[in-house]
Amino acid sequence: MNEFLIVLLNRNKSSPILWSIYSLTNSKNIISGEFNGWENFIELTKYSKKREVCLLVPSSNVFLSYVTLPISTSRPLKEIMSYLLEDNLAQDIEELHFSILRQNHHGGFVCAIDKKLLHNLLFEFKKLGIKITKVLPDVLALPENDGLTAIKLSGEEWIIKKGQYLGISIYSDWLQELVNSNWVKQGDNYISLKSYTELPELTFNKNQIWETSKKTISTMELLSQGAFQTECNLLTGVFKPPLSFFSNWKVWYKVFAVIILFIAMLLTNHILQILKLNTQAESYRAESERIFFLSLPNKDKISDEKYFRDQIQNEINFFSIDKNKNINILEWIADLTKSLQEKDKIWLQNIKFDANRQEMRIKVNSKDFQSLEKLRIELSNQFNVEQGQLERSTNDIVNGLFLLKK
Structure with a gap:
């Protein structure tokens, strides 16, 4: 497919919902729009036909974290990640759906979302005949920069991305607290931030650089590109669509x-x-x-x-073989065959073999006497030949008789 429908959800079901159609051919949104609340999802039906649909869920509804595997365990990350995060979550882990975004030998980046919320969301679209192929936290759709990436959504909500798989949702009133937190530091150094929305007045620390991008781009244009490019997807485990x-x-x-x-x-x-x-x-x-x-x-x-x-x-x-005389009759016939080869003027009439006397009589016909003489000479190379009387018949055919011995 060359076109994708991107839907940006809001934490409030009745709040405005942004959507756009991203064209892979044009590398940009070809159409975008807005409607109010979940009850108007039906407006997306005509745009979802023959397109893959990606939902961007609010980052305030998910928990993103890096999980380190204990050295003592041999169990895979997917089996124990929920227990490793249990102390950091305000909600019961049985009520959450966990997805591994990226992992290595030491651990992995994990995302947790409320099971009921995700189920209800997918159910609403299923009722309309819309198949969801990807669900992604909106903050992970932001582009990757050398440091932090930020953009302001509706109201006073900001989403800030850190690296490829981490991010937070925060209100404007808390930005100053974030400026002074360890979340924006790497070791003792502050991580730079690039915002695609103009930043409010903030007091920064020494060597701390937060700046606004000079490039003007809409929220959906920015998030649509990232939603298509990232491989992250929360539709894992029981929510993973069946292979078709x-x-x-x-x-x-x-x-x-x-x-x-x-x-x-x-x-x-x-x-x-x-x-x-x-x-x-x-x-x-x-x-x-x-x-x-x-x-x-x-x-x-x-x-x-x-x-x-x-x-x-x-x-x-x-x-x-004649066992009494030790005579191989077939050998005699084979030798006779050699003599008769290529004798097109000779016609073999009959053969009589006498095993007791160890002799073979053959009667032949020919057109002339010379052909019979040539046959006698040829037979002499294989046998002891005694030629009988030659006589010409009434139809000018010469009859000949030969007695052959070994």
Whole structure:
């Protein structure tokens, strides 16, 4: 979102309430206004649509402090911070909601606010359909300077910020007391103050510098910038809004899109591989069946894969070795195949193998006598060849017979 609705509440429910819409694009308020009391929150309904809403609660209704963890404890700050602050609070800790603004190994900055007040405030906006995304003490929305930062609100109330996470609300009559207090000192040195509202007449101590900013800026303009920039939020624990998938969709949709695209690519590639393998398997199966029926013409069907494997293995065993003569029939056929390769003018008619006599008779056809002579020479490289009578048939085909021995 590029626009935020900032609402500055007053300690009195019937007092005027300031509001503004801060534009992230323009880095300034694009519209602001004022209405009287909580009962007129409904006026914000039209401005809250499609915008994040931040409430600035009065600093007089909160307690800001730094809490130091005892050396002896191993428990986290969130479990014991309320007990560590108990002596400094005028209200029962069970009635307060505590939020850690910032912490380190030694302790942390903590804010306490009345549970009932915060609950009622959120309930009023919920009834109007307005979702609150941030609640912040108004003093923490002030800009950070090297020293203290101050501004005067309605009436005689001032808010003064110290550092990034501390601040107070004080009336004009008490400013002089503050000037002389240790709260505005760091060690023995006074902390300088920059006010965005003209300061009243005060008596300062030596080397104490309180000055009014030369820059003129409205209260809401100043607080709106700080409210957007700070990460502090009192909506913690039981008040923390539930995570919404759709509210974070704009942040994560590109990541989800890349993940989904990657998964889709993997699935597509996997499916293509399966289809390719299935096609190859079908091709191999078809070729295996063709060879099976060609080699075993007395078989007319294949019942299952086991039957197929058993029949092929039986034929291989039958033709492989004659145990009595120690003859490998397949070796003879392999050698014959070598001799017949690239003999496109030779047609093999039949083969007869006699294991007892250890010889093979082949009958071939050819277009001419020269091709048969070349075949005889080629066979001589693998076998002892005896050529039978050659004769030409009536259709000019030459018939030849060869007796092969090892």
